[in-house]
Amino acid sequence: MSEFKGIPIVPTGSQRPRSGDKYRTVQGFAAIKDGVKAAHGAVPMPTGRKPQWLRAPMPAGSTFDAVRDIVKEHRLETVCEEAKCPNIGECWNAGTATLMLMGAVCTRACRFCSVDTGNPHGWLDKDEPANSAHTVQLMKLKYVVLTSVNRDDLADGGAGHFAACIREIKRVNPVTAVEALTPDFQGNFADVETVVGSGLEVFAQNVETVRRLTHPVRDARAGYDQTLQVLQHAKRFRPDVLTKTSLMLGLGETDAEIEEAMRDIRAAGVDILTLGQYLRPTPNHLEIQRWVTPEEFEQYREFALGLGFLECVSGPLVRSSYRAERALERNNAGLLRS
Numbered sequence: 489m490s491e492f493k494g495i496p497i498v499p500t501g502s503q504r505p506r507s508g509d510k511y512r513t514v515q516g517f518a519a520i521k522d523g524v525k526a527a528h529g530a531v532p533m534p535t536g537r538k539p540q541w542l543r544a545p546m547p548a549g550s551t552f553d554a555v556r557d558i559v560k561e562h563r564l565e566t567v568c569e570e571a572k573c574p575n576i577g578e579c580w581n582a583g584t585a586t587l588m589l590m591g592a593v594c595t596r597a598c599r600f601c602s603v604d605t606g607n608p609h610g611w612l613d614k615d616e617p618a619n620s621a622h623t624v625q626l627m628k629l630k631y632v633v634l635t636s637v638n639r640d641d642l643a644d645g646g647a648g649h650f651a652a653c654i655r656e657i658k659r660v661n662p663v664t665a666v667e668a669l670t671p672d673f674q675g676n677f678a679d680v681e682t683v684v685g686s687g688l689e690v691f692a693q694n695v696e697t698v699r700r701l702t703h704p705v706r707d708a709r710a711g712y713d714q715t716l717q718v719l720q721h722a723k724r725f726r727p728d729v730l731t732k733t734s735l736m737l738g739l740g741e742t743d744a745e746i747e748e749a750m751r752d753i754r755a756a757g758v759d760i761l762t763l764g765q766y767l768r769p770t771p772n773h774l775e776i777q778r779w780v781t782p783e784e785f786e787q788y789r790e791f792a793l794g795l796g797f798l799e800c801v802s803g804p805l806v807r808s809s810y811r812a813e814r815a816l817e818r819n820n821a822g823l824l825r826s
Contacts, residue, residue, distance in 0.1 A: 507602075507770045519593045519606030524772040533771050539779050541804050542765065547577025555580045558626050567635060567809075574805050583630035586669075586809045587620055589653055590646050594637035596707035600696070600736060602769035607641055617652045621660035631813035632657065635669040640709065645671055647679035651686035658687045665689045667732070667812050675714045677721045684722045684729055690760075691722045692732035694808055695753060698745040705739060705774065716756045723757040730759045730798070734808035736766040737788075740777040747791060754795045761797050763788055764806035780804065 505511035508526025513519055559566065567586040568576045579585060590612060597605040613619075624632050634653060639646035647670075654666055667690035673679035684691050695715050697705045702712040715733070723731045733753055737746070753761060763785060768776050785802040792800035801810060 544574030617656035645673040
């Protein structure tokens with residue numbers, strides 16, 4: 489068995505890698521399963537039940553069933569399924585889905601995220617622009633969110649590939665609205681412009697957490713100010729494009745820090761903010777510090793709207809792409825009240 493940085497690599501096909509294991513991808517490069525190496529003394533996942541408000545309804549509906557059948561028949565890949573998103577039924581029934589570009593291995597290792605980590609050494613799927621456009625067409629999407637792993641191994645961070653996917657989706661599906669939830673491109677404004685100028689309607693880059701918790705929550709190459717500058721530049725470059733970001737709550741932030749972050753985000757010209765509960769993916773990831781109640785999420789939303797955001801989509805199960813097509817209805821994206 490070979491090693492990578494002193495950690496044994498699980499050979500492809502020999503056994504399924506466990507969370508924290510090094511393994512070799514089908515493309516031939518090494519990666520860490522779930523993004524974070526297994527640590528001695530990691531705190532086990534709690535065995536108690538989650539709060540009632542974190543239990544999502546089972547996905548159902550005729551449109552959902554039809555989309556699921558198409559996805560299965562054509563072997564399409566969506567973040568909705570890969571991330572086991574609790575909102576998959578609601579979004580698919582509304583004709584919205586999220587696709588992940590540039591592979592499933594990220595060059596960064598944020599401690600909240602379960603995407604595998606490694607160095608793809610420049611690998612890209614040249615057929616992805618056409619395949620993405622075909623997927624949107626088959627799923628009959630009215631609104632598609634495109635996201636991706638960070639690709640610091642690429643000279644432009646993958647901006648050109650991202651833009652090519654957007655342009656092809658728009659060519660094949662001209663009435664479909666496109667939202668791009670992108671990497672920060674290490675703060676390179678030229679790369680930001682490449683994506684923002686490709687024909688999208690919404691540009692997003694996630695702040696993720698408050699300033700004090702940015703490290704250790706995010707990878708050292710990410711930054712609170714860097715993300716704000718990327719969002720501000722996107723708005724300056726194309727004022728007609730909506731900008732959007734997201735905060736996870738429950739990592740130990742205070743109300744004062746949440747309000748400070750919202751002020752900073754709004755000062756950067758961001759139009760739409762989403763707030764959701766952090767959920768720990770594995771024992772190797774950061775622990776949950778608190779369960780934020782639906783009432784608290786509503787209070788944060790009211791504060792955000794008072795700052796001038798077009799919409800703040802706020803709730804325990806909200807993810808950055810949740811009901812993205814409804815954000816401008818200014819009704820908390822249609823979140824149901826229990």
